[in-house]
Amino acid sequence: MKNLLRFFYRYHSTILFLVLEIIAFIFIAKYNSFHRSRLFNVRHAMLGDFTAKFDNYSQYLSLLEENKALREENVKLYNLLPGSYFNPITKYIPDTNKTDRKFYFIGARVINNSTNKQYNFITLNRGKHHGIEPEMAVICDRGIVGVVKESTNNFATVVSVLNREFFPNAMIKRNRYFGYIQWSGKRYDKVILKEIPVHVEVLEGDTIVTSGHSSIFPEGILIGTVEKYVLAEGIFYDITVDLSTDFKSLTNVLVIKNIMKEEQLELEEKIEHD
Amino acid sequence: MIKVISRNILRFLMLVLLQVMIFNNIEISGYLNPYIYIIFIILLPFETPAWVCLLLGFFLGLSIDIFTETMGMHTAATVFIAYIRPYILSSFAPRDGYESGTFPRVYYYGLPWFIKYASLLVFAHHLVLFYVEMFKFQDFFSTLLRVILSSLFSITLIVVSQYFIFRK
Numbered sequence: 001m002k003n004l005l006r007f008f009y010r011y012h013s014t015i016l017f018l019v020l021e022i023i024a025f026i027f028i029a030k031y032n033s034f035h036r037s038r039l040f041n042v043r044h045a046m047l048g049d050f051t052a053k054f055d056n057y058s059q060y061l062s063l064l065e066e067n068k069a070l071r072e073e074n075v076k077l078y079n080l081l082p083g084s085y086f087n088p089i090t091k092y093i094p095d096t097n098k099t100d101r102k103f104y105f106i107g108a109r110v111i112n113n114s115t116n117k118q119y120n121f122i123t124l125n126r127g128k129h130h131g132i133e134p135e136m137a138v139i140c141d142r143g144i145v146g147v148v149k150e151s152t153n154n155f156a157t158v159v160s161v162l163n164r165e166f167f168p169n170a171m172i173k174r175n176r177y178f179g180y181i182q183w184s185g186k187r188y189d190k191v192i193l194k195e196i197p198v199h200v201e202v203l204e205g206d207t208i209v210t211s212g213h214s215s216i217f218p219e220g221i222l223i224g225t226v227e228k229y230v231l232a233e234g235i236f237y238d239i240t241v242d243l244s245t246d247f248k249s250l251t252n253v254l255v256i257k258n259i260m261k262e263e264q265l266e267l268e269e270k271i272e273h274d
Numbered sequence: 275m276i277k278v279i280s281r282n283i284l285r286f287l288m289l290v291l292l293q294v295m296i297f298n299n300i301e302i303s304g305y306l307n308p309y310i311y312i313i314f315i316i317l318l319p320f321e322t323p324a325w326v327c328l329l330l331g332f333f334l335g336l337s338i339d340i341f342t343e344t345m346g347m348h349t350a351a352t353v354f355i356a357y358i359r360p361y362i363l364s365s366f367a368p369r370d371g372y373e374s375g376t377f378p379r380v381y382y383y384g385l386p387w388f389i390k391y392a393s394l395l396v397f398a399h400h401l402v403l404f405y406v407e408m409f410k411f412q413d414f415f416s417t418l419l420r421v422i423l424s425s426l427f428s429i430t431l432i433v434v435s436q437y438f439i440f441r442k
């Protein structure tokens with residue numbers, strides 16, 4: 001308090017000066033329309049800028065929540081897609097128990113991931129409690145990710161596409177010739193599409209998608225684009241595919257449950273028994 | 275003391291009237307507007323406390339503003355020079371300080387001292403006044419020219435007044 005008084009005493013003329021100047025400028029702003037409009041413009045420019053900036057920063061702070069909301073929204077939308085139904089003519093009714101439904105999407109977050117091993121796995125923060133079981137497909141908004149290997153109550157491990165023992169079915173979207181995908185174990189952004197016969201026309205830049213022949217992946221999940229192709233083993237091409245999924249920055253994924261898988265497998269088993 | 279105060283009050287009124295009645299009507303080619311009313315601030319006694327000086331500057335500027343309908347502009351400029359006056363005075367002080375019983379005039383401290391002292395204050399006043407009046411920096415140099423020319427005009431009038439009106 002004493003120091004405060006001393007401060008005021010010491011700088012009383014400066015303080016008085018500032019007060020009087022402020023009063024003068026208030027007069028200027030109040031009684032001169034030109035100055036008032038100028039001040040309004042200046043204030044608008046300054047505060048407008050400030051609010052825009054502040055808005056920017058506060059948006060950053062809420063990104064996490066926003067992401068979560070978007071993720072949930074995405075899951076909902078995926079579940080509404082006609083492709084999630086066995087019979088696409090079905091109306092969009094968000095009913096998971098509907099007998100017609102074929103695929104059901106569950107949102108999850110990557111909590112562990114590797115790209116530098118020969119057999120890479122991903123861990124998700126969702127498990128049995130959330131309906132995740134082994135052999136379910138995992139994708140992200142940019143394309144294929146892998147297949148669930150095991151799940152505990154709250155977590156699940158996923159065999160990544162970057163795993164030398166994982167061979168998902170794939171096809172060239174343009175002409176529907178199918179083969180399978182193999183990882184060479186070298187680069188995290190490239191895989192090799194095998195078993196495309198030499199008579200098939202392949203073009204650089206062709207889109208490669210999942211074939212839907214397995215009971216795991218729905219048809220048409222993006223894998224990547226053709227970078228180059230070489231002849232191998234005489235009658236097949238080795239096609240190098242640029243992965244659309246960036247495994248280095250993988251965060252949000254969708255686990256796909258094929259509701260009709262059991263039925264399909266049961267039927268297919270009968271053939272093998274015969 | 276009483277004599278000094280009454281004299282200053284009288285000077286205050288006279289200068290406001292002079293400024294409003296005569297000098298505000300002098301405007302040469304839009305550039306030269308002499309503002310001589312700040313003689314009041316210039317001629318205040320050395321011993322005037324800073325806060326008195328500021329308040330006087332405020333009311334002086336305000337009175338001019340009321341008559342010229344430029345609310346606040348002269349106030350801002352006059353308060354500004356009232357604030358810087360003590361600093362200018364102390365930086366131009368003679369080696370042994372200002373003698374008591376003297377006033378900041380040509381009569382006591384000579385013409386060169388007075389011109390230095392007065393022209394700084396006048397220039398500062400005109401600078402603030404003209405730029406506040408413009409309120410933008412678009413015509414920066416033409417405003418600066420106005421400041422300089424008007425300052426020269428005002429300084430001339432103020433120095434001349436030292437020989438005719440405020441002789442002692």
